[in-house]
Amino acid sequence: MPATPDYIRISDEIISAVRAGKYKPGDKLPSIAELCQEYNVSSSTIQLVFVRLEAIEAIRRHQGKGVFITDPSTWLRKPGT
């Protein structure tokens, strides 16, 4: 059983959404409060997701404004490469 942790699963889902074109560069993610409800986790878990996605430069966080998708061409790669 993998039992993937929430913060891994959620960040992977966001990456998949970018890959699928549901998010485009510059798009703003839902607010932390909304993501908490959508995934039924605490804000601390969402913050973990953001730290992880920011580390690979998949998002940019702007205090007071929101969290935005970056240009995937700089970070997106196929699985297993």
Add this chain to the structure above:
Amino acid sequence: MPATPDYIRISDEIISAVRAGKYKPGDKLPSIAELCQEYNVSSSTIQLVFVRLEAIEAIRRHQGKGVFITDPSTWLRKPGT
């Protein structure tokens, strides 16, 4: 306001230590408890550091064993490149 947050500063210091050769691939980092004391932060902050370093594949975490430095050639790059 902090010029640099703890979890960014600490992870950057670890990366610098790798760059300086103080840590080599396969080396085990001090335990979470020791890092907490060394940097005078909580374990949650160290966990943030680990999530960040793991996202860029600078470390690998092994539950019950420890946290280990990976081969820097796969992730280490000069600042600004």
Add this chain to the structure above:
DNA sequence: CCACATTTGTCCGTATGTATC
């Protein structure tokens, strides 16, 4: 095999600060 200590892993709730609208 079992018991135990150690260590890391995940998640939560909260407090406080700062930036933006």
Add this chain to the structure above:
DNA sequence: AGATACATACGGACAAATGTG
């Protein structure tokens, strides 16, 4: 000024893997 939203940090609870005796 107030509301909204993100940012950082803490402390604790419990789980899971490992190593030792």
